[in-house]
Amino acid sequence: MYNNLFLPEGKYLGDIITKLPANKIIYKYLTGCGATHLEIFCNRWSIIVEPYIPVILGKQWKEVQTNDGLEIIRNLDVLPIYEKTKTDDIIDFLSSKRDKYKLVTTPEGMKKIIDACDELGIDVYQKFFLLVDECEKLIQDANFREGIIQVMNYFFKFKKRSFISATPLAPSDPRFAEHQFEDFIITPETMSKMPIDLYTTNNIASTLRNYLAKNKNEHYLIFINSTERIAAVITFLKIQEESQVFCSKESADILIANNIRDATEHWDKGKFKKYNFFTSRFFTAFDLKVDGKPNVLIISDVVNVAHSVLDAQTDIIQIAGRARNGINHLAHITNWDASLKSVSALEVKAYINGLKDGYYMIKQLRDQSNNNHNSGTYFVLDEALRTCSFNKFLNKTTMDICHFMIDNDIHANRIRGYYKSRNYIINSYDEAGRFLVNHIPENYNLEDKDLDRLKKGLSRTLAMEHICELFKMYADVEEQTPFTLNINFAFIDLIKTHQTKYRYFHELGIEKIRELKFNEKKIEEAYKLSKIKNSDSYYKLMFSFLAIFNEGRKLTGNQIRKYLNIYYEKHGVKLRATIKQLGEWFEISTRTTIYYKEDGTEVKGYTIGRPKNGIELRKPFRH
Incomplete structure (x- = not known):
């Protein structure tokens, strides 16, 4: 053949x-x-x-x-x-x-x-x-x-x-x-190189304004691998009414919650506007058939979003070919970040081989302990095996080595390496061999890493409020009609799209989330604490603490933190060892003198009071 x-x-x-x-x-x-x-x-x-x-x-x-x-x-x-x-x-x-x-x-x-x-x-x-x-x-x-x-x-x-x-x-x-x-x-038979203007800049915002002023057109296709950066660009340029975003459903919901209302998961020529933004799901294989010849603009803001790096040998070629009726102009605006971590393919392979050796050593020890009927040792080694970094490189179905994950690591390191300097970016285009590059370097006194002009376009708090209130609305409807045979597909779809936020809502309830003012970090911490409190590990932990932190006992801050860490580790509970955390469970005095050493030096600490919140252990954990 x-x-x-x-x-x-x-x-x-x-x-x-x-x-x-x-x-x-x-x-x-x-x-x-x-x-x-x-x-x-x-x-x-x-x-x-x-x-x-x-x-x-x-x-x-x-x-x-x-x-x-x-x-x-x-x-x-x-x-x-x-x-x-x-x-x-x-x-x-x-x-x-x-x-x-x-x-x-x-x-x-x-x-x-x-x-x-x-x-x-x-x-x-x-x-x-x-x-x-x-x-x-x-x-x-x-x-x-x-x-x-x-x-x-x-x-x-x-x-x-x-x-x-x-x-x-x-x-x-x-x-x-x-x-x-x-x-x-x-x-x-004839393969000509694609002309592209490559802007390397230390200030994405200023270069973007410069590009739009010099390259006017009726329509722009703008490709950015970050919903947050898309929102930032739209907000910065004040082009909300002239913009349409094509992205995943989850991203569209978040954008809409942040007053960028024209966002959808499906391509629709009827929604085409002057500025049309696309996330990575539209970078490859998708046919964009539009009237006229738009300008195609690619933006990589690696200083703020590391995963916005794009490969000239794959991503840029694919993006350039999306508009099937041809394009008017192709440009790529990018900054660079010398602190991006990257290693060679040989170093990646050597590291993964080290992970593999460690994994199979632990596996061998685990299997030997099982043969010796030592269940405790087997349990510890099996836990260690399940947390090994090498699991990332195993096929979850067959447990064979997944070579595509290894290739991914090599590829990701190679692409990050390109964006460590202006010259490396240019070299990546030379290696691709598919472009006629017009390099336009731009330098500004204020750099992206110092500048806050291109602010984050998304409010996570606003998105959390919008989506959790929707959960509450749909849940109330279902509660009022418990025997209906009609499936609420909108509610099911919302849950599937925002699974993490639904877990928060289901665990904490809307009142607790409102109390935390829809702050994602605080909600996540409250969620983790709630899950821990409802686990067997938490009750075992409380059993230990009731024995240690007796009412009237005086302890220094270091002693308290030491006890907390010992029993957190023993019971597999991940919380911070702080006086404030202990105060969630027990009444504690203010820090004061608790005793004097023989030389008269005073020692400061805390007096433990009664358990809070009516701590009561379930029967299996009582004496």
Whole structure:
């Protein structure tokens, strides 16, 4: 099988080949060359894995030429599969008569497909071709999105499968070599470099104003990998009425709570405004079809948001290719931070190998203790094993080494390294080899690290108030109609979107949250304390304290903190060892002289009083 293909200018892949090749890592180099379009319309059963929901929803539509012109209609051969899709939906789709079945899914949706095929007696591994699109995302997102690599639990079981991307990162997983995978290169016949203005600045706010003054256009596509920075830009420029944000539902809810009302999780051309902001879920694979040619602006504010670093070899190329009708101008505004931590790939591998050696040493000791029937030792070593840092690099399903997590660590260190200086950023573009860079350095007396002009655009307190009050409203409705059969999908969706805030609400209640004035830090501390108080560990701790802190006992501050730390550790309770904390449980005198040493030196401390709040131990912990 040939492993190179030249794509003539103006042609799509479907004009050259009828199907994508199997058992390959396909480097297509061009965004928008019709690779996934070819797979959707070719004559075979396919599963296409896409990284983000907007991409999946976009693939269910097709363009049809009618007498009235070009019309966009649903493609009935395609089923989008994401969080809201149920296994029964897939079963129904596969049960209907069709010439071909096209399942476009998130990586997390693979299990639903496998379960549906099992239910119908379909040999999914033989019947379907599996294509993982934008395959670099399995490496880039592995650290913060555990489910994205779930597809690899099934990938090599398929008889025919491939990776594909315009910007792939070579995976180190040895299974690709074991299954004799090869690189398949699609090279454009003419490949010109993309012009880009690269602004390196020590003051993002001033450079942003400068850019907008010099590069006027009717529409801007602005890509920032931080909702907080998007809000900051909109607030700083005072463009609320002219701005639309496309982001996750959770981010949209928070923005709306902060009076940035035009925010949505789904692309809608009808909502297009002058300034259109996009978070990372729209950076890759998504087709933005808009009228005219917008300016594309990318902002990386690494001084304030470290994860806003972007890779010129992957992210920037993908962003530049989102507007399918072409762009007017491409620019990247970025600062840098010399304190960003990064190490070489060799150092990452050496560190991970050290973690692995330690992990397996503890595992061996644990297993030996089990053979010796020493349950106490086994428990301690098993606890140690479960808290080992190496767990991060294990597949949670198979407990094999997850090479994608290792690749992620190497990749993240490489990208952070680029943003440690102005010259390193320029070098990253040179290494990509895909851009014609016009470097515009800007220096200001006031720097981002000192300047507060581009303030945080989001109030966490306001977001907490808005969402928790919604929880209270929905909860009150359910309480008033306890026997209704109508499911409150809005409430369920709100809980799913804001799970952490719902845990706070469920544990503490709205009155306590209001008492804490919706302060996220105070609420989090109160939540932790409440969970501890309702645990067996807390009652064991109180049992110990009632024996130690007897009424009338005099102790120094150091003695109190020492006792607290000893018993916190003994009972696995994570709280601060302070006099104030002990005062939550016992009456305590003010600090005063409690006795004198033989030489007459006075010793200051506290007298313990009665237990507070009617501390009463449950029966299992009483004498």
